[in-house]
Amino acid sequence: MTQRSRLRWNGDAALRSTRQGALRGLRLGSEHLLQVAxxxxxxxxATLERSGVATVDEQSLTAAVSFDTPYAVTQHERLDFQHDNGREAKYLERPMVEEADVIGEIIAAQVRRSLRS
Incomplete structure (x- = not known):
C-alpha cells in the first residue's frame, strides 16, 4: 500500500510571521530590561528613572534601552558613588547580563507563538 502526502510550504508567510514574532519579542524583552533597570x-x-526608554529598530531587528539625562553615564559608571539600598551604578549593564536568558526566552516564546498562528 502506497501512502502519499502533500506538503504545502508557505515560506514567505512563515518568514513574515517569524519576523513579527521576533519584533514582538524584542519589544517585550527590551521593556522587561527597562523595568528591571x-x-x-x-x-x-526620579528624573533619571523617568528618562529610561526602550526602542526597537524594525529594519535591523535590534532593540535598545537607554537613559537620557546629562548625568546618566556618570551615575552608571562611577562605582564610588553612594546610592540608596537597591540602587546602584551599572544599573543597566548588570540587569542586561543577569536577565539575558530571560530576555532570550521572551523573544523565543514570541517567535514560537507566531509560528503556531
Missing part, C-alpha cells in the same frame, strides 16, 4: 537606577528625584 528602572528598579536599580540611582534615585534622588
Amino acid at each position: 528602572r528598579g536599580r537606577v540611582p534615585i534622588e528625584e
